[in-house]
Amino acid sequence: MAAQHENNEPFILITREEDFTRPSAASSAGKDPLSGPWAERGSAKFEDAIGFGARKLRELYPKHTVIPFTYGINLLSFPKAYMQPISPPEMIANAVFVPLARKMGQSAGVLVDNVRFGAFSVAWQNYDYILYVMQYLHGAFETTQHFLLHEGPEEVARALLHAAGLWTNDLHEEIYVFDSGYWSKDANLWTEVQKADWEDVILEDGFKKNLQKDVFGFFDSEELYKSLAIPWKRGIIMFGPPGNGKTISMKAIMKDADAKGYAPLYVKSFRSWKGEEGAMVDVFSHARRMAPCVVVLEDLDSLINPGNRSFFLNQLDGLESNDGLLVIGTTNHLENIDPALRDRPSRFDRKFLFDNPTRGDRILYVQYWQNKLKSNKSIEFPDSLVEEVADATTDFSFAFLKEVFVSTLVILAGYNDGDDKPTFKEELNKQITALKKQLDHSPKNEIRPGQGELPGAWVRNPAQLPQFSERGHLDLRAVNQPRIYSTDPGLGRAQHPLMPGELAAPGDGSSEQTTRDGRDMRSRALAAAALGRSFLF
Structure with missing residues (x-):
């Protein structure tokens, strides 16, 4: 590089490469002579x-x-x-x-x-x-x-x-959910699961006790399994027509398992950017780390297909240890599940049929509603009506029975004072008739309440709707809100996962934003507001 010397004579400054690579005084103080040169040459700053x-x-x-x-x-x-x-x-x-x-x-x-x-x-x-x-x-x-x-x-x-x-x-009132190739922590699902109660599962007492015994007896039997030299794992299939208690029973199982310290892991889909086989590896790897735990596979017949069946069987019953894993699958169509998965004892060795309720089951369910409505003085619900409804609802699923009562109550609530309002019994029979027509014109096991020409419910008086007005003043709750700091670069837009297949959850463009450690952003914001913390994220 040309420059001017003090005597104004031109000169050329020559710099050797080793001048750049020679360890500095600071780096020479250590024992590793490569530390300084590598930081200069390899880091690219x-x-x-x-x-x-x-x-x-x-x-x-x-x-x-x-x-x-x-x-x-x-x-x-x-x-x-x-x-x-x-x-x-x-x-x-x-x-x-x-x-x-x-x-x-x-x-x-x-x-x-x-x-x-x-x-x-x-x-x-x-x-x-x-x-x-x-x-x-x-x-x-x-x-x-x-x-x-x-x-x-x-x-x-x-x-x-x-x-x-x-x-x-750790899980903090959350449930692990696997979807789109990632595990995330879902506080909303945990909240929904807490609403489930075995008292609301209207099934024969012996059936419920056997189901509970099979689930929680498994976790209490580790020593028994080991003494018999058999793997400590089990599979259960809950099957039957839709609307007969599989989902609410599953929620009750997840609630009790969480309370007892056995984490429920809910699998929504095996679809993943790394393919279904890669997703299955992630699911079972995480489950083995969390064991003892419950792995929930809802709609098993849609999750497992000819393309991924062999790999799923390998994960379920292969060389790797699945000690402590209780896998529970649900399906509306047991016949669609491959016999290698359905009938082999070491895979799904217990099956529970959730069939349409018998007359005795229907009586129990109607009595359940009779008990719920006994404090409502405007509704007459005599014991004679219990048997009438049970006899009139042959072939109804529990979901259809529920729809009978929900539709009746909502429609009756929509009447104003002075209207020609039908009695509870009259409206109940009207809803039963409407649902029977829907049942007669739909393929068996393929209908759900709320589809077809089921009468809807609405608020008849618009004045009952909440009225909102323009507010021109500042909301002090917003003004005085403490600062909440986050380190999530994906807020408000799609993001890249930290650890594919692990705990990070990618943005999918939905309104349910998720933080990079997999926790629901809304639930964390709620927690921040509730605790008064300034730095929660």
């Missing part, structure tokens, strides 16, 4: 953001331990640690509005600050830390990188990360 960040932080905080981390640890959501931004003016964050269910009120939504760069002071137990969070483009996708700093031994920092990692991977 702009590409190796992790290497640059770690080296720069060690330079800025020479007395601190610096630990980079990414997958499986969501420190910002760890409830046992207190966090505060070090310098809010220097933080870079995108404000994202996360809508919540409208039933929660007029302010059904929260603002989340999606952190692209920021530093937080962290307190956990009796220790202080510094957390750096940064997002950057890596290839076609954005990556979130964290650095945890502690002025002291590395073990103290690793202890915090270990505790946060355990918490991140």
Whole structure:
């Protein structure tokens, strides 16, 4: 490079390549002579953001331990640690509005600050830390990188990360759901499952007890299985026409299993970007890690097809150990399931038929509604009506029986005072007649309540509908809402998964946004608002 010397005489500066590769004084202090040259030559600086960040932080905080981390640890959501931004003016964050269910009120939504760069002071137990969070483009996708700093031994920092990692991977009123090739944690499904109650499952008592015994007796029999030198695994198929209690029974099983510490794992579909075989590997690998657990395969005949059947059988009954796995499948069409899967005892060795209710079952179900409505003084429900309804509903499924009562009650509720309102019995018989016509004109086992020409229900008086007016003032709940910080680059748009086949959930364009550790964004925003935390994500 040409330059001017002090005496204004021209000269040429020659630089040798080893001048760039010679270890610097800082790097020479260590024992590895390759560390410095590799950082200079191999990191490319702009590409190796992790290497640059770690080296720069060690330079800025020479007395601190610096630990980079990414997958499986969501420190910002760890409830046992207190966090505060070090310098809010220097933080870079995108404000994202996360809508919540409208039933929660007029302010059904929260603002989340999606952190692209920021530093937080962290307190956990009796220790202080510094957390750096940064997002950057890596290839076609954005990556979130964290650095945890502690002025002291590395073990103290690793202890915090270990505790946060355990918490991140635990279930917190959630159920694991596998869909589109990924495991995610679903708080909404957990909430729905909690509504199930065996008292609402109107089946013969002996049938219910046998089902419960087969499910939970399995988990209590580990030592028995081992003493007999047989694998501690089991498969159950619940089959029969639609609308006869398979789903609500499954929900009740999932609720009880969760309460007893046996995680329910719900498989929606084996469709995946890596193919159905790859999805099955992910499903059973995760199930083996979670064992003892319940694997739920709803609509088994649609999940298993000729293309994936052999691989599924290999996962279910192959060389790998499935100890502690209880696999429960449901189907409306048992005859469509391959005999190799259906009839071999080591695969699905127990089958429970959920058939259309007998007359005795129908009497039990009508009595169930009679008991529910006994406090309603406007409804006359004598014992004689119980047997009349049971006799008039031959071949009705439980779903059709439920529709009889639901439609009757909703239609009666739509009448105004002074209208020529039919009696409960009259409207009940009218709904039974309508459903019989639908039943007679539909293929057996293929109809569901709500299809066809079933009379609908509506609110007759528009004045009963809630009226909303324009509000020109600020909602103080929104103004005073504490900050919620997130490190999810996928907020509001499709995102790339962190660990394919593991716990991250990809954006699919739906309104149900999911965070990168698989938790439902809405449920986490709710939790933030409820706890008053500023940093939950």
